[in-house]
Amino acid sequence: MPRIESAEMLKNIQEKFRKELEAYPMVISICHGMSCRATGAVEVANAFEKIVEGSSDIRFIRSGCQGFCEKGPLSVVRPSNIFYQMLKPGDVNEVMQKTVERGEVIDRLLYANPTTGEKLGKEHEIDFYAKQHRVVLELNGYIDPLRIEDYFAHDGYSALAKAMTGMERGHIIEEMIDSNLRGRGGAGFSAGWKWKTCSEAPGERRHIICNADEGDPGAFMDQAVLEGNPHSVIEGMIIGAYAIGGTDGHIYIRHEYPYAVHTFQNALDQARDYGLLGENILGTGFDFDIQVCFGAGAFVCGESSALVRSLQGQVGEPRDKFVHATEQGYHDEPTNLNNVETWANVPHIINKGAQWFRGIGTKGSPGTKVFSLVGKVENTGLIEVPMGISLREIVFDIGGGIKEGKDFKAVQTGGPSGGMLSEAQLDLPVDFDELDKAGSMMGSGGMIVMDENTCVVDVAKYFIDFLIDESCGKCLPCREGLRQMSNMLHRICDGDGKLKDINDLEALGETVAATALCGLGKSAPNPVLSSIRHFRDEYIAHIVEHKCPGGVCKALISYHVLPDSCTGCGSCAKVCPSDAIHTVPGKKRKDGLLHEIDLEACVKCGACIDICPENAIEKRSPAEVPVGAARS
């Protein structure tokens, strides 16, 4: 493998691999994102590979996440862009015979528009993809993430060559400031200004860190970038290091993402083999390398000062930030830390210019943002949209609306640090400032959609309990304040809440937000405060009427068999763990109600609802009091 010693040589190598790939008349790519792998993509890919192996006409790739997780395992046949969904190993032969050999489209493997039923054969025709604007995820689906050669063939590392051989260091930073790229990890601080401060801070060594400790529950954007296009992150980091004067690089990856770790480590090795990491990069005399460090499952380590501590082999407790990490971070030396997605944006900005970047998105938040759109939405998946798109477009056009035709209730942006937004905020343009104003935040990009069967108090309780678990315990507001908030929320969900609790939650939440030490504590009350702001009625319903409108809070619901729908199959009685379901003596099938739930024995586990084939069991809230309970 040749070491690339100049920009010229890089160009030749890119050209060589471009030609090599162009020689294949056809490409079949199968998505190897997390959800697709979990639904059997590996088996499908193995079946394809068996047939295609050694072919000079067909190239087969296991790509990074292509986004439409709901319909996985996915496959796209290019150049015709035929999109197949929910593949099984048994479908492979048919695809090979019909589509590959004869160019026919297999109807039953196509995506059907859920409202019109129309079958859509091409990727870009599908609503889920039509409104997206892919920059960071552009090459997901087109390249084999385990081969640097694929990245070269798509002009990979051109930005690095451009920056290192054609731009002054100051000029690169100016370009970054001009692009107004804001940190995609959540806080939205200008990456360019961070670079500038770090490059000007006094010190001999400067550290470049990539934050890949994606701990937000319900978010997997960074995982998709690391698994789908690891070299874009590496290229971004080298450019950053070169501009800032970085001496060493680190990536802090979550231990729970073994496949991302594997892909990234493989990418680092390849970059080293080609001389893009190590000494004398591109013959410019600049040395830089990146080390991998694992996160060990602590959400707080996504916070910069905690992450730095963890990187130093210590407990990840944040510190106060009178002095920023850009001046005193890793080993108390200037440190520039950016998130995976931020780094992945850098090569695009250098290649196409700040002006191009500012042409996408809004004035205050240019560019695109990757979101993981999850929860009770029809099309779960990974999306990349221009900033400024409305929540409505995301949830209803791209996301296809709510599952099973239910009603929309809320959307949580920004993970546990963000807030819940209601129907009234659906037309809000999604950018850093607008979400902030609405009491939520951009966060790293988790977007959780909730339907009418979700209880907002329960979700607020879930987030607070999550954060209690993840709080490092260093500062009092976060350690004790959150615990008290949790007590109140539990009380409300158990039907013992008082109206005063709502005001107390607000007051305490504001105090915690104002006084906590780090970002985790400061933003922790957001889900509670925003849900009270937009769903006060639901809190009141829990307290005053003992009613859980979402039908989630166990203490406030009861289960009942619907007389007209029950066919008496007995499935529910079989799964009931507390033997609470009995047949009603003397009833005949035509009279309905063959089973009945003993309210006193019922533990409200919901197993009967899961199993009932007739949807003949319903939850009622407020709970109907069991016979005899009034006496006790």
Added chain:
Amino acid sequence: MEAIKELSVIEPTSKTEKEVEELVKDWGNDGEKLIMAMLAVQDKYNWLPPDALDYLSRRFEVPKGQIYHIATFYKVFSLVPRGKHILKLCMGTACHVRGAPMIADALQRDYDIPLGSTSDDGLFTLERVNCVGACAIGPVLVVDGQYRGNMTQNRASAVIKRLKRLAEKEAENA
């Protein structure tokens, strides 16, 4: 100072110590690698045996207190032996709204395996994980590294029953 350090070079003696040394031999005594070393130990033994931690403490010249501080701070570490089968229940937000807590309740109620514990027979350890990034198929139960999507109480119960039967069969054959 340099001379003293030379003298205190640690020789692994017991079997565990030798095994641990094998895992960490490339890292010198750089205390920064401590967490990585502990992860490697945990990957090997499925938990952090005390004698391994003792050795790491001497090896990396880090007080034992600090090692235990780290071991209890980070979620992945376990100071007690874990079960033969590791079940990780995803409690990410997407899985939560799709009913993951009901599955946790069911496993505790029906098989006496509360979240974060190991069953008495040592067969199962049930852990919570805060998102495995497979939100489209939530709730997700990761059974010994295999992702099982669209989990329900009944399906989780079937997983447990299957693994129990398997263990019984193995015991019979042994």
